[in-house]
Amino acid sequence: MGRPRYLRVADALRVPILDGALPPGARLPSRAQLARRHEVSEQVSRNALRLLIAEGLVESRPGSGYYVREVPESYRFARTDRFSGSLLRPLAGEDRDTITRPACDRMAERLGIGEGEPLYRTRCVGTAGGAPVAVHTSWEPAVLTHNTTRAPGDADAETGVLERLAAAGVVIDRVVEEVAVLPLTEPEAVLLRLAPGAPVLVVERTHYSGQRPVETSDLVAVVERCRLSYRLSLARTPAGGGPRPDPHR
Amino acid sequence: MGRPRYLRVADALRVPILDGALPPGARLPSRAQLARRHEVSEQVSRNALRLLIAEGLVESRPGSGYYVREVPESYRFARTDRFSGSLLRPLAGEDRDTITRPACDRMAERLGIGEGEPLYRTRCVGTAGGAPVAVHTSWEPAVLTHNTTRAPGDADAETGVLERLAAAGVVIDRVVEEVAVLPLTEPEAVLLRLAPGAPVLVVERTHYSGQRPVETSDLVAVVERCRLSYRLSLARTPAGGGPRPDPHR
DNA sequence: AAGTGGTCTAGACCACTAT
DNA sequence: TAGTGGTCTAGACCACTTA
Structure with a gap:
């Protein structure tokens, strides 16, 4: 009774989609067919299909029909704790680009330094299947690696921050x-070929050496095509020592 | 010309909302008023308003009107590695609810058990400022704590999975x-009071005891109101042992 | 040429809110 | 009681895909 008809029609389609009876790529009945079959008006079948589109289960091809959506291959960012060399797997198909800029107030705060201090800013765009999926922008005080061969622009793309800074004598822990x-926002929108305002997954990451932030970065990733995968160890230190958990309240 | 009318009506509302001329909480013209003002049918103003709702700018209050959405304070989920008691800070304002169900194929796979084996499913809704911000649903093989006083329903809400299962002899590492x-999707949409299809932040978490998965959960969180905060240690275990400094400070 | 999705009009009933 | 949003019906035209 109370349940709106378009939700019932949507249910009738969602079930076979989710259990695989309607596999990705399968064509759904047309609006008119659905309307006849469920004895509702065409607007009701429209609403049902629009809901399924919003849920990401269905796509429409104008002039052709409604189809079960192919699940887009997702790009997985692997993150782990102490045993990992770099939390961020190097982006594939990258164009790395390092420049020197004075710290803006936001970066000065994130890095705990004075506004205007020189930073290395490194940016690279990750692609998968030809399309950009993420933009990674990293900021690092120039003072750390200035006059060394370990500045961000010097290292090859496969080297993680941890190794590079370790070689410069900075231990990230x-x-x-x-x-x-x-x-x-606009600058990333151009790089990702998306409309400004579209929701994106953002990871603000800061690496510390003791109390001191030594590198910070923003990863801006296309929502539909990216996942973060955290694998964390919870084992207590074997020796009976070990301070009590800090639950960060 | 070609631009659909409902998009033009939506634009006419989006501009004053984004630049603050229509502040959060302000009431928008009703469907009928919009239709008259823009000389379109009421369905067109309906479509425009539905679009703005999907964009997160507007909310509807049935019987009352459409309003510019209040931007909510965000809720932070703290996650850490081994020094944390529970990765998921217990949700505030919770209504915990534990039932016993046979494992569906998806859960059987996540927990590495047979389909149909009994599970405890615990669900709670987290609220902030009266509004629901997240739904946490946890699944755990009943065999682990069956006939003990450590089943999910027995523990008080503040006890984390790690402590509870540790007390039952299962060490999560x-x-x-x-x-x-x-x-x-629909079931969570009801609990979060959101439209189905709205983007949500989802954390699929699985706890392991050695190679064996012992608990898995889905956290479904309102995108605008939730952040995940991971604090991870990267320090290698020092060979000498001794009490380690707390790296999360 | 027929079918399809995207959009649009012009009505309607219901449950709810505001007054 | 009047106004509102949520849903629904029964049509319609257009651009596009498919055959």
């Missing part, structure tokens, strides 16, 4: 990552 | 979290 979904 | 942004 801690990382903080903030994950959020934010509206896409 | 590893966790894998998959973070993605997915379209919201």
Whole structure:
């Protein structure tokens, strides 16, 4: 009774899609067919299909029909704790580009330095299947590797931050990552070929050496095609020592 | 010309919302008023408003009107590695609810058990400022704590999985979290009071005891209101042992 | 040429809110 | 009681794909 008809029609399609009876690529009945079959108006079948589209299960091809959506291959960012060399797997198909800029107030705060201090900013675009899927932008105080052969631009693309800075005598022992979904802003929108305002997955990451932040970065990733995969160890230190857990309240 | 009318009506509302001329909480013209003002049918103003709702700019209050959405304070989920008692800070304002169900194929796979084996499913809704912000659903093989006082329903809400299962003799030493942004589906949509299809932040988490998965859960969180905060240690275990400094400070 | 999805019009009923 | 949003019906035209 109370349940709106378009939800019932949507249910009738969602079930076979989710259990595989309607596999990806399969064509759904047309609006008119659905309307006849469920004895509803065409608007009702429209609403049902629109809902399934919004849920990401169905796509429409104008002039052709509604189809079960192919699940897009997703790009997985692997993150782990202490046993990992670099939390961020190097992006494939990258064009790395390093420049020197004075710290803006936001970066000065994230890196705990003075505004205007020189930073290396490194940016690269990750692609998968020809399409850009993520933009990674990293900022690092120039003072750390200035006049060494370990500046961001010197290292080859496969070298992680941890190795590079370790070689420069900076030991990274801690990382903080903030994950959020934010509206896409203009500069990244161009690189990702998306409309500004589209939701994107953002990871703000900061590497620390003791109390001191030594590198910070933003990963801006296309929502539909990216996943983060955290693999974390929870084993207590074998020796009976070990301080009590800090639950970060 | 070609631009559909409902997009033009939506534009006419989006501009004043984004530049603050229509502040959060402001009431928009009703469907009928919009239709008259723009000389379109009421369905067109309906479509325009539905688009703005999907964009997260507007909310509807049935019987009352359409309003510019209040931008909510965000809720932070703290995650850490081995020093944390529970990765997921207990949700505030929770209504915990535990039932016993046979494992569906998806859960059987995640938990590495046979389809149909009994599971405890625990669900709670996290709220902030009165509004639901996340749904956490956890699945755990009943065999682990069956006939003990450590089943999910027995523990008080503040006890984390790690402590509870440890008390039942199951030592969790590893966790894998998959973070993605997915379209919201119907069952969670009701709990979160959101439209199905809205993007939500999803964390699929699995706790392991050695190679064996012992608990898995889905956290479905409202995108605009939730952040994940990972604090991870990268320090190698020092050979000498001794009490380790807390790396999360 | 027929079918399809995208859009649009012009009505309607219901449950709910505001007054 | 009047207004509102949510849903629904029964039509229609257009651009596009398919055969």
